[in-house]
Amino acid sequence: MMDRRRFLGLAAAAATVGIAGCGPEGAGTVRLASGEIGGFYHAFGRKLAAAAERSGEVRIEPVTTAGSQANLTLLARGEVDAALALADSVGRSGEQVLALGRVYENYLQLAVRADSPIRTVADLRGARVNLGAEGSGAALTGSRILRAAGLDPMRDVDVAHRPLRESVAAVINGDADALLWAGGVPTTLLDVPDRMRLIDLGDFATPMRELFGPVYDRVEVPAAAYPGAAAVHTIGVTNLLLAAPTVSDAAAAAIVELLVWQADSLVPIEAAGTQFLDGRSLISTGPVPLHPGAAAVYRNWHG
Template sequence: MTPNRRRFLTAATGFGAALLTGCGPATPPTVRVAAGEVGGFYHAFTAMLADVAAETATIRIHPVTTMGSLANLDLLTRGDADAALTLADAAQHTPDHLTAIGRVYENYLQLAVRADAPLTDIRQLRGARLSLGAPGSGATFTGERLLRAADLDPDTDLTVTHLALRDAVTALTDRTADALLWAGGVPTALLDVPRSLRLIDMGALAQPMRDRFGYLYDRVIIPADAYPATPAVQTIGVANLLVTTPALPDDTADALTELLITHADRLVPAVAAGTQFLDVRSLIGTDGIGLHPGAARVYRRYHG
């Protein structure tokens, strides 16, 4: 047999095998998801999403640790992430390149003070030292709106710093800060309520927030005993969205959305209180951010 004929037969055999096997197993696409701080629900949710995805042959999730919503949107805009978790109000104030995969869960604004502090109302923070979320977090954006709804000017009425949650808790216990604002799920383990910290009721500010800044803000209840042996506390909730851009291929967005729908019951941290996490009926409510075509295709498959 001549060398040329041998090469031809070898190539033909390989081609036939490829036809039978569908060209071999395809590598699932990897989606880099900008998550959030370690210790927060963004981070916990993305880790669970990655674990569930690892069991499938359709997609892989790579969590990217960040400081929160604003940092996540910046990574997405720069192309350093493929999808991002963000508060809905922060998403509405970014360039119009965003598309949504779904509404994932509700974030709760939590204003914490020391358990022995005399503070009982946010308006008493005038002149106080407040950590208003980590740099790049959604709490920095929503928190300024919250202060203004309470008739407090963040530039002049109090001393504002921006610390990561763990550092803000330390500052509170060390008495170098008087309060911290956190936007996250309930309970958040790093908030040592009620042993060393206490939450301030902010339910009365929900309507002023809506009147001044729009419909995205809801009065919500942190249930009694969400933190051990604590009473119910009213506060303000903001939807959390999983967003991307049109650059994400339709089939990848389809696989990501399918993951949320078919594994919703496995994407809720064991400590989560109430029904704050994703529900297959509410995923489509993305607060004015248009659905990615791949996500829309999945919702049509399930809902018509």
């Protein structure tokens, strides 16, 4: 295992040359595209920024966004230095990105009103469905789920794209029939089970893998996640913490140090028990190569 004091000394020395960050605050600032207020990405971004402030090794500036696809666009344009994104969104536009780590798994949550007659994805035919905000990962994954269920998103479903808070209000008020959200469990804005109910998506994990690749897992939303609700199965999608190639090795290393050494403090309290950071899986970033600065830390940490 890497000696922490020795690493921090090396990182501090590198800082005299220039830690990284193309952000407007100057050297040492990494602008991180996170997600919507009320969502897991947004909460994680704030926690990571707080951990960075405590460490003093790098400054992280979270940027509120619509989600994965918007984050990748911002990263490709050079408007942010790092981004959170669902694994199935990465690489679709040919963007050149590097990974700092595999952080969490997002849970797809298809929610309807508690008294809704909708029980399955097939029941969404002719329904008004919010598939995540424009630019979110749910917007992409949601259309894939509909296709896996034999529904044409353009013809069989009345699809809209609204932010989470608006989507929840629309479903509860009867202005929409369902919403799809990709996030942590629980998501406090989803009023389950009092006014909303989750639809089981577990049967779609295998067809999703067959149709669109191996980034989809069958996972469980335990009953304890939303007290009073029944457990349901759904689809999990890996979250990646990404960085632009222009981020320096020292800045990338400082962020990975936070992931490795402060993992317990980086899980939003409401999601503790279903989400966690595991040092053994941080390096499992699939086809997205690790940033050299991140790889150096993992080599030292894993021995």
